[in-house]
Structures are given as structure tokens and as C-alpha cells.
Amino acid sequence: MTLYSxxxxxxxxIMASAFFSVAEISLAASRRLRLRQMADDGDAGAERVLRVQEQPGDYFTVVQIGQNAVAILGGIVGEGALSPYxxxxxxxWLSESSALTAGFLSSFLLVTSLFILFSDLFPKRLGMAMPERLAIRVSQPMAIGMTxxxxxxxxxxxxADAVFRLLGLSSLRDDRITSDDxxxxxxxxxxxxxxxxxEQxxxxxVFELDTRTVGSAMSPRDRIAFFRRDDADAVIRLxxxxxxxxxxxxxxxxxDHIVGYVDAKDLFQRVLNNQPISLADDSLVRKVLIVPDLLTLSEVLEQFRQAHEDFAVIVNEYSLVVGVVTLNDVMSTVMGDLVSPFDEEQIVRRDENSWLIDGMTxxxxxxxxxELDHLPHxxxxxxxAGFxxxxxxxxxxRTxxxxxxxxxxxxxxVDSYRIDQVMVTRLSQPVAPGAAVVAAD
Structure with missing residues (x-):
């Protein structure tokens, strides 16, 4: 065989080995959601790749057979073709034995380097860059190879299946998507x-709605504006x-003895029409939704949906009112400062290393x-304030x-045992993680 042949x-x-490398990495890196979208748009190749991802065993077997066979042939052909030259x-410059050794090593290094560069590194990087497109391109030739x-x-x-069963492992791909993903x-x-x-x-x-309790979004008890059933018209208007x-x-x-709630729009309508306001009128007082303080914000949203309400009173295990929450409070928690300046009212950043924070934040x-991950207890x-x-x-x-x-x-x-303002300062020498220093007056 001549040098050129x-x-x-x-x-x-090298081209064959590169094909198998692309086939391997592109299938592994292809995003199932993206493939499903392409399949829904009528791409038959994407549907074929999805089926292979569900049972990829035969596919990867062909890849490994091809890659190993090509690597062995490449070594044989490269050593026999290039070593003599x-x-x-x-x-x-060298003796005969030394020249033979140097010739073999040079041939081995050259062929190995060509395979590493052009049949491994380059095709795998290419497959990672555009996995879905390449997986679709190679799916048909790989189907022929499997046949x-x-x-x-x-x-x-x-x-391979027997080895997996022996080790108690599953060979099926887990495509479940979690909130962490x-x-x-x-x-x-x-x-x-x-x-x-x-937006992030x-x-x-949104995902924190399942972990944040309703207390994080409610208006606390001491900030609730309420009416008594027997309040006079003048008191209500004031x-x-x-x-x-x-x-x-x-x-x-x-x-602690809430019997219902009244919508401000109903009160304003009576004021505008010069009608007297009496909360003894059952048509004015609506039935109120009562929820426990252990519910998460997600559960509160579900309660709002079922009751067709957007206002709820929150009670603790002793049936004492601890706060009220509205649909707007929950959505403000989701949207943050995009729609509400609530956080800015409770937290004022004074400078680079200090904040003035309301105790009820x-x-x-x-x-x-x-930018803390957690606080103790x-x-x-x-x-x-609770912390x-x-x-x-x-x-x-104070102090x-x-x-x-x-x-x-x-x-x-501190106002009547209620913590109004807390100064938070970043320390120049942080306390060791897990350690706390308490200073009491």
C-alpha cells in the first residue's frame, strides 16, 4: 500500500470516528424539550431521536463498536504506513534499532494526535454546540448501522443489560424536570x-410560593384597620x-371576633350617594375567608380560587387573629419591586454596609x-423581630x-414591646459561620 493510499x-x-463521536455526544446533549418542540412542528427526524433517547442502549452499542473498530484499524494502518518513512x-542520524524505535513512536504520536483532534475533540465540541440539529442528521445513518x-x-x-441488573441500576434515562432544574x-x-x-x-x-408561609406576605395584627359592628356612621367615615x-x-x-368584611367600594358608594353607613346591615358585610397561619402562599392562592375571594383573615392555633392577606399581597410577593415599593418601605439602604429595616419585615x-442563605432557628x-x-x-x-x-x-x-427599627451593619471582621454573638443591654 502506497503512502498516499x-x-x-x-x-x-478519522472521518468515521468523528461521525461516531458526533452521534454519541449529540444524542446525549440533545434537550428533550427542544426535540419535542421540533417534532410538534413536523420534524420526523426529531421524533426519531426522541424514540432513541427513550431506549438508547442499541444506539450507543453501535457507537462503541464503531469507535473501537476504527481506533484499532487506525493504529494498524498508521503504524504500518508511516513507521517505515x-x-x-x-x-x-541514529542507529538502526534507535531509528526503528523513534520511527514507531513518531508514527504512533502522529496518528494518535490526528485521531484525538479530528475524531474526538473537534466533533464533540461541535456536537455540544448544536446537539439537536446534528442528532437529527446522524439518526438515519445510525438506524442503518443498528440494522x-x-x-x-x-x-x-x-x-450490558445483565451488568446493570446485577448492579441494581436502571439503564433508562430520567427526563423528569424538577424546580431546581x-x-x-x-x-x-x-x-x-x-x-x-x-424576570429571573x-x-x-413563583417557586418559593410553596415554601413561604402566609405570614411573610400578610399585614400583621397591629396594622389592621377594622370596624366594629356597632360603629357609628361618623366613626366609619373618619x-x-x-x-x-x-x-x-x-x-x-x-x-379576635371577626364576623365579616366590608369592601371600601361599597362604603364609597354610600358616601357619594349621601346614604348612611350602618354595619348592622347584613347586605353590606360580606362573609370573610379565614385561613390558618401555617398555610403556604401557594395554598392561600388555592383558597382564594376556591372561595372566589381576594381577602382573608389569618388566625393562629388559638383562633386569635394574627393578620390579614389579600391577593395583591401575594402577587406583590411574586412580582417584587416590579409592581410594588413594599420592600423599599421596609428596608432602606443607608450606605454600602448598612440598612435600616422595619422589625416586621x-x-x-x-x-x-x-444576600444571606439562612439565619439560625x-x-x-x-x-x-422574631429572629x-x-x-x-x-x-x-433598645441597643x-x-x-x-x-x-x-x-x-x-421599640414601641410597646414592638421592634420598630433595626440597624443592620456589615461587619469588617465577620463572625465565623454558625457562630452568633449576642449583646444585651
Missing amino acids: SLFLIGLL FTEFFAL LMRPLVWFYSRL ILAMMEAGAVAGVLAAR QVITN RIAAEPFSTYPVCEGDI PIEVVLHAL AEDYETL LMVMLRRVPR DSVSWGGYKFEVLD
Whole structure:
């Protein structure tokens, strides 16, 4: 065999090996969602690739048979075709035995390098760059190869299946998509510039609805504007003017005995028509939705859907009212600062390393603002005030502070045992992870 015919044969073997490399990596890297979309658009090749992904055993068997056979042939042809020429070249300076060794090594390194570059690295990078398109292109030739090598494919596939069964492993591809997968895709999209950072945050907030409790979005008990059933017309009108809200709970005596709620639109209509306002009128007071404080935001949304309501009163295990929540509160949690300045009202960034935070700020909002993953004993509280109470083991007083996770949380103002303002400062020398420093007055 002449040098040119040997080089031509080596080139063919490299092309064959590159084909099998592309076939392997493109099938493994193809995104099932993208293939399904292409198949729904009428691409028969995409449908064929989807079927192969469900049972890829025979496909990869053909790939491995082809790659190993080509590699062996490439070594035989390369060594026999190129070694004599390298040996003759090195014989000009070396002894015969040394020239033979140098010629063999040079031939081996050259052929191996050509295979690594053109049948492995380049085709695999190409397959990763456009997996679906290449998987469709090679699917038909690979189907022909599986048919031609049916006996070998059957033999090796059954052996591989036996090994999987022996080890108790599954050879089926798991295509289930979890919320973590979607969030990772969103993060990658944001890094690539395909998804805006705020849009990514909205999607993240949607998935957090299943883990965030209703307490993180509610208006707490001390901020509820409510009416008593026997309030006079003048009292109702004054409260509407002083505390304008869209919905007001109606109580018998005190806030823990809520009998319903009244919509501000109904009150305004009576005011505009110069009609007296009496909450003893059952047509004005609507039935209120009561939900426990252990529900997640996702469960609250489902309660709203079933009751056809957008307002609910939240009670604890002792049937005491702890807050109220509206559909708008939940959606503001999802949309963040895209639609509501709520977070900005509760958290004011003073400078690069300090924040002024309302004590009733939900702990999830605090974590997000401070870029913290968690705070200790997170299951015992829902607000920043609760965090300080748990860490101090008592009702905090002014100047009390807690240092944790590289931040110092200092109480600035307390009003009737309620923590109004907390100064959070980033420490120059962070506290060791898991350690906390409590300073009490």
C-alpha cells in the first residue's frame, strides 16, 4: 500500500470516528424539550431521536463498536504506513534499532494526535454546540448501522443489560424536570443575558410560593384597620379618611371576633350617594375567608380560587387573629419591586454596609436584601423581630444587638414591646459561620 493510499485510508477512518463521536455526544446533549418542540412542528427526524433517547442502549452499542473498530484499524494502518518513512528519516542520524524505535513512536504520536483532534475533540465540541440539529442528521445513518450490526448489537446490549441488573441500576434515562432544574436554567439564561435579572427573580419567587408561609406576605395584627359592628356612621367615615384601604374587617367587640368584611367600594358608594353607613346591615358585610397561619402562599392562592375571594383573615392555633392577606399581597410577593415599593418601605439602604429595616419585615425579604442563605432557628420565626427575640431569648430593648453571618443586627427603636427599627451593619471582621454573638443591654 502506497503512502498516499494509506493517508487516504487514515483520513477515512478519522472521518468515521468523528461521525461516531458526533452521534454519541449529540444524542446525549440533545434537550428533550427542544426535540419535542421540533417534532410538534413536523420534524420526523426529531421524533426519531426522541424514540432513541427513550431506549438508547442499541444506539450507543453501535457507537462503541464503531469507535473501537476504527481506533484499532487506525493504529494498524498508521503504524504500518508511516513507521517505515519515519524510520528511514531517523536512520540518517541514529542507529538502526534507535531509528526503528523513534520511527514507531513518531508514527504512533502522529496518528494518535490526528485521531484525538479530528475524531474526538473537534466533533464533540461541535456536537455540544448544536446537539439537536446534528442528532437529527446522524439518526438515519445510525438506524442503518443498528440494522446491519443487529447480531453484535443484540449480544453486547444484552451483556450490558445483565451488568446493570446485577448492579441494581436502571439503564433508562430520567427526563423528569424538577424546580431546581428550571431555576438552574433561569440562572443560566440570566447570566447569558437572555433573561433579565428582575424576570429571573419573579420566576424564583413563583417557586418559593410553596415554601413561604402566609405570614411573610400578610399585614400583621397591629396594622389592621377594622370596624366594629356597632360603629357609628361618623366613626366609619373618619376611619376611612384616616386609614384608606380597599377592605376592612368587621368585628363584634374586638379584632379576635371577626364576623365579616366590608369592601371600601361599597362604603364609597354610600358616601357619594349621601346614604348612611350602618354595619348592622347584613347586605353590606360580606362573609370573610379565614385561613390558618401555617398555610403556604401557594395554598392561600388555592383558597382564594376556591372561595372566589381576594381577602382573608389569618388566625393562629388559638383562633386569635394574627393578620390579614389579600391577593395583591401575594402577587406583590411574586412580582417584587416590579409592581410594588413594599420592600423599599421596609428596608432602606443607608450606605454600602448598612440598612435600616422595619422589625416586621418578613425574614425571606431580609435574607434577599442581605444576600444571606439562612439565619439560625429559621423555623421559629417569620420576621426580623422574631429572629431577634429567638436569639436574645426575651423581648428586645433598645441597643440590644445580635451578630451573625457577617452582620450586626442592632435594635434602634421599640414601641410597646414592638421592634420598630433595626440597624443592620456589615461587619469588617465577620463572625465565623454558625457562630452568633449576642449583646444585651
